[in-house]
Amino acid sequence: GDIVHREGGWYRIGVCVCCVFVFLQSSFSFFCKDLYSSSSRKQMEGSQDLFEAEDTKSRTMSVDLQTDSSLQVEISDAVSERDKVKFTVHTKTNLAYFKQAEFSVVRQHEEFIWLHDAYVENEEYAGVIIPPAPPKPDFDASREKLQKLGEGDGSMTREEFAKMKQELEAEYLAIFKKTVAMHEVFLQRLAAHPVLRKDHNFYVFLEYDQDLSIRGKNKKEILGGFLKNIVKSADEALIAGISGVKEVDEFFEHERTFLVEYHNRVRDATLKTDRMTRAHKNVAEDYIPISSALSSLGTLEASPLNKNFLKLAELFEKLRKLEGRVASDEDLKLSDLLRYYMRDSQAAKDLLYRRARALSDYENANKALDKARMKSKDVKQSEANQQLTCQKFERLSESAKQELTDFKTRRVSAFRKNMIEMTELELKHAKASLLLLRNCLTSLKGDQ
CATH class of the missing domain: 3.30.1520.10 (Phox-like domain)
Known part of the structure; x- marks a missing residue:
């Protein structure tokens, strides 16, 4: 009572903490009973290392x-x-x-x-x-x-x-x-x-x-690279649209359509995953003042609630570390993977652009050869150019088909591996969080 009169701010915090305690005691125990079977509880009770030890495996995005x-x-x-x-x-x-x-x-x-x-x-x-x-x-x-x-x-x-x-x-x-x-x-x-x-x-x-x-690179070179990308985009649109170059291989037509959609989806997913990861980091940071306030409440003066405040402070500190690990795992296993394949899919799109440019050059060489034959002028030179562009296009197409097939295999393998690992880590952290809350409730009930 003396603390309440002297520290109005602490009183408000104390009321909030008491509300948290009542909520945990009344509703979370029911949630725990419903969520896990008794066998799962035994397994969790023997798994303190779920939240006390870091994962010993390399915590990096893998390709x-x-x-x-x-x-x-x-x-x-x-x-x-x-x-x-x-x-x-x-x-x-x-x-x-x-x-x-x-x-x-x-x-x-x-x-x-x-x-x-x-x-x-x-x-x-x-x-x-x-x-x-x-x-x-x-x-x-x-x-x-x-x-x-x-x-x-x-x-x-x-x-x-x-x-x-x-x-x-x-x-x-x-x-x-x-x-x-x-x-x-x-x-x-x-x-x-x-x-x-x-x-x-x-x-x-x-x-x-x-x-x-x-x-x-200096500013001039950076600007030059930017303008080069603009020219490439315009040229790509010109090849696909105004010049009317039609794809002659169904495989590459499918890959082009897929990669455009895939790249856009991966880019959007990357932005959303970054926001999700940032939210987890913010939650972890917000636990710091809560834990500090509870710790201060538990050491102000002798009170029956002191032990409960200190236990709740310890709970929020452990939850902070756990939430930080959740954010870190999502960042490494998902955000970085998406960001990498956003760039890798752009590299695959660039490959298709180079092939489309080679196809356009080949068709232009065919047209030039037809004109040369009609005029009976520079026929040998046009034939040589037509043969050269044909060989380049065929060689590029053969290599590109294998590259795109390997890209699919590599992409599927990397996503499968990282998704499985991230899911396992998410389950591990969820069980650890549940175990922390259950143990805290048990300890608080024991002090009543």
């Missing part, structure tokens, strides 16, 4: 790659230096065209982009899905949050500050690990491909132990 032991590439180490990340690329190989069987080099993000652009600009790989370039390391958001936390207005308690700092540091570390993983996946895709792995630039990237002297 299944069919590699052989002749060329194995991994990023063995990475160091963040202000706005740059230096990756140590480690290679093991028994291929004859490498000077050593095992070696390491240090590379930066710009050098990864250079390698990707070299593949895209090479006409020899027009019939290949070029693995998407890894995203640029971006730690600005996490650093800004840490900076704002350090410049806080003092409204947080010391305990709240420590927990929030721990959350932000964990978020920074997760972004760093994902950055490393995406750069590694890019290299492993190249190493696993029977054609792309033989590129000279790839050898240089892996083996040359000096700086490649690759600078980042």
Whole structure:
């Protein structure tokens, strides 16, 4: 009673906590009985490690790659230096065209982009899905949050500050690990491909132990790339529409229609999944002041409710950690997967564009040959050009068909693997959350 009169704010919090306690006691016990059988309860009671220990498996987004032991590439180490990340690329190989069987080099993000652009600009790989370039390391958001936390207005308690700092540091570390993983996946895709792995630039990237002297793109080059994409989009529309080039293969017509729809759906799903993950993170952050307030209520003065307040504070702290793991798992197993295949499906669409351009060139060569024959002028040159464009189109079509088939196999395998793993983790966290609430209710009832 004395606390109520002296601390009006604490009184309101106490009333809210009591309401929470009554709700848990009256309704959640019924929910627990209905949801799980007695055998499930026994299993959960012996599973405290569900929420006390981190998953020992690698918590990264995986893209299944069919590699052989002749060329194995991994990023063995990475160091963040202000706005740059230096990756140590480690290679093991028994291929004859490498000077050593095992070696390491240090590379930066710009050098990864250079390698990707070299593949895209090479006409020899027009019939290949070029693995998407890894995203640029971006730690600005996490650093800004840490900076704002350090410049806080003092409204947080010391305990709240420590927990929030721990959350932000964990978020920074997760972004760093994902950055490393995406750069590694890019290299492993190249190493696993029977054609792309033989590129000279790839050898240089892996083996040359000096700086490649690759600078980042300036504003003019970035603008040029943007305009190039606009021209490509306009050309694609021109080929499909005004020029009236018709697809001659039903397989590619189906793939084109599917990839346009698939890419849009994956992009929308990525945005929605990011919002869902952010909501889970917000819930975890909101548990911090609730736990802190309950802990303060339990240590103000001697009261019969002190133990209950402290137990509820402990409950919300454990729920905070659990909710954070839910957000992390959804981010790694779903958001990152969707984001990767959004870029990979764009690479597949680019392949279809290159094939459509080759088909258009072939048809234009046929028309030019007909005109040359009618005028009896430059016939041999037109025939040579027609034959060359025909060979290019047929070669590109054959390669593209295999690439798109492999893309489907790889995509289905990756989604199946990640969906199963994420579902197992969701069930694990749900059981852990239920176990926490049941144990808390049992403990609170025992103190009555």
